[in-house]
Amino acid sequence: MAKKGDMLYAWTNDAEIKKHAELGGAVTGLWKFALESKAVDAVLVITKGTDLYDAQPVLISDPKELAKTAGSLHCGTLLMPKLIKNYFDGAANMKIGVTVKGCDAMAFYELAKRKQINLDNIIMIGVNCGGSVSPVRARKMITEKFGVDPDTVHKEEIDKGQFIIEYEGGHKGISMDELEEAGYGRRTNCRRCKMKVPRQADLACGNWGVIGDKAGKATFVEVCSEKGANLLEGAVKKGIIATEPANPKGLEIRGKVEGAMLKLGEKWRKKDFEGLGEGKDRLKKIMTETSRCIKCYSCILACPICYCVDCTTKNPAYVKPGELPPSFMFHLIRYAHIADSCVNCGQCEELCPAEIPNALFMHAQQVELEKMFGHVPGVNMELPLMAYVEEKQERARLKNTGSDMIYENVFNPVLKN
Numbered sequence: 371m372a373k374k375g376d377m378l379y380a381w382t383n384d385a386e387i388k389k390h391a392e393l394g395g396a397v398t399g400l401w402k403f404a405l406e407s408k409a410v411d412a413v414l415v416i417t418k419g420t421d422l423y424d425a426q427p428v429l430i431s432d433p434k435e436l437a438k439t440a441g442s443l444h445c446g447t448l449l450m451p452k453l454i455k456n457y458f459d460g461a462a463n464m465k466i467g468v469t470v471k472g473c474d475a476m477a478f479y480e481l482a483k484r485k486q487i488n489l490d491n492i493i494m495i496g497v498n499c500g501g502s503v504s505p506v507r508a509r510k511m512i513t514e515k516f517g518v519d520p521d522t523v524h525k526e527e528i529d530k531g532q533f534i535i536e537y538e539g540g541h542k543g544i545s546m547d548e549l550e551e552a553g554y555g556r557r558t559n560c561r562r563c564k565m566k567v568p569r570q571a572d573l574a575c576g577n578w579g580v581i582g583d584k585a586g587k588a589t590f591v592e593v594c595s596e597k598g599a600n601l602l603e604g605a606v607k608k609g610i611i612a613t614e615p616a617n618p619k620g621l622e623i624r625g626k627v628e629g630a631m632l633k634l635g636e637k638w639r640k641k642d643f644e645g646l647g648e649g650k651d652r653l654k655k656i657m658t659e660t661s662r663c664i665k666c667y668s669c670i671l672a673c674p675i676c677y678c679v680d681c682t683t684k685n686p687a688y689v690k691p692g693e694l695p696p697s698f699m700f701h702l703i704r705y706a707h708i709a710d711s712c713v714n715c716g717q718c719e720e721l722c723p724a725e726i727p728n729a730l731f732m733h734a735q736q737v738e739l740e741k742m743f744g745h746v747p748g749v750n751m752e753l754p755l756m757a758y759v760e761e762k763q764e765r766a767r768l769k770n771t772g773s774d775m776i777y778e779n780v781f782n783p784v785l786k787n
């Protein structure tokens with residue numbers, strides 16, 4: 371009987387899935403079982419679009435469609451929970467299975483705290499994550515550092531600290547350290563990330579710790595919840611998935627690799643945050659960088675913490691309409707609202723057309739706030755200090771009092787005097 375805490379090697383018996391899978395296809399096999407047994411109505415997963423730099427989200431309800439979604443796309447930098455909030459009513463009335471990276475899992479928790487996602491209707495299969503590479507940067511890196519035309523690459527992988535490509539002329543690997551020293555490699559938020567094994571998910575799967583004859587043919591599964599245990603057990607009973615206990619030596623190796631990745635994340639945090647300076651210097655740097663802002667709202671639309679129907683940055687009392695760049699207040703509002711809960715997913719930076727390092731600024735502040743108040747976002751359902759207000763009720767309360775005290779006292783000179 372599978373139970374929370376189990377550590378297993380797992381693979382699928384489905385030949386079609388196995389053919390496309392990254393490491394034995396346990397993840398996709400589990401989704402097959404979830405759909406066939408009606409444990410979920412659909413699964414939200416990633417599939418290759420026009421090429422391997424083009425990771426696309428796809429909602430699948432027919433298990434026969436699943437094989438094409440197997441495999442890992444390291445240039446897939448999407449964040450799934452906001453899609454579920456925006457397009458599937460936060461899973462209010464639909465059971466959805468989702469493959470998640472650490473940042474997805476953290477974002478799910480933060481959205482659930484804000485009542486934007488119904489976690490009861492979500493099953494998460496987590497994948498360990500050493501990091502992802504921005505598609506545009508990956509193309510540039512392959513051209514400039516590998517000396518290869520990115521359109522001739524048909525497979526990429528990150529293995530033993532190397533970024534490896536298979537292309538028409540053979541295969542080539544370069545160490546991530548070397549690539550990152552030269553300004554390529556993983557996204558900068560990924561370098562700072564310390565959510566390597568997403569234990570908030572129902573199952574956490576990855577290649578770390580798979581050794582011996584199963585290396586490359588199975589994934590290491592850590593069972594993180596009862597939901598995950600039931601899913602795994604059902605799939606094994608149906609013969610879709612096979613398992614064996616993880617090799618104890620493999621378990622030890624997995625722990626060591628995770629520890630080394632956490633240290634590396636800490637090293638990058640130190641480097642990036644020190645580079646920002648402190649106090650007024652930091653503020654000046656942030657103000658200079660954000661002065662390129664074209665107020666496209668991408669950072670707000672993509673951020674899993676931003677969910678408000680009426681965004682304060684659109685209130686003319688705070689941010690004058692029709693002015694570019696917007697006043698610094700535009701960014702201050704976001705820092706004030708988000709910083710305590712930022713999960714460092716990188717979306718606000720990845721999608722910024724002005725290439726403003728928004729995630730770095732927000733993450734640096736989140737870490738300071740964590741030191742001050744002890745709140746760690748994205749790991750459990752504990753609310754941040756400032757989250758005890760229901761937006762709709764608060765707006766109704768302000769309206770019913772006949773005056774919006776905040777706006778009118780500050781901005782209406784008659785009331786102010």
Ligand code: FAD
Nearest residue numbers: 391392393395396397398416441443446498500576577578
């Ligand atoms: P499969 O059956 O092949 O299924 C893979 C699942 O991952 C599918 O549902 C697919 O849609 C989904 N997927 C593919 N790309 C993405 C993406 N970019 N974002 C979200 N979902 C995606 N394991 C480690 O132990 N160490 C690592 O450093 C590590 N880094 C990873 C980095 C990334 C970006 C990804 C996606 C995975 C990483 N993994 C890592 C996990 C590993 O590559 C396998 O996904 C895992 O072992 C499951 O293998 P499988 O054959 O069972 O999965």
Ligand code: SF4
Nearest residue numbers: 472473499501560563
């Ligand atoms: Fe992976 Fe962390 Fe980057 Fe998300 S932020 S893609 S979990 S390394």
Ligand code: SF4
Nearest residue numbers: 663664666667669722
């Ligand atoms: Fe400004 Fe960039 Fe945000 Fe667009 S994504 S509003 S340019 S900071």
Ligand code: SF4
Nearest residue numbers: 673712713715716718
């Ligand atoms: Fe992600 Fe940026 Fe929002 Fe932080 S502020 S959670 S990095 S989108």
Ligand code: SF4
Nearest residue numbers: 676677678681682707
């Ligand atoms: Fe809500 Fe503030 Fe984000 Fe606007 S910036 S959506 S008000 S959290």
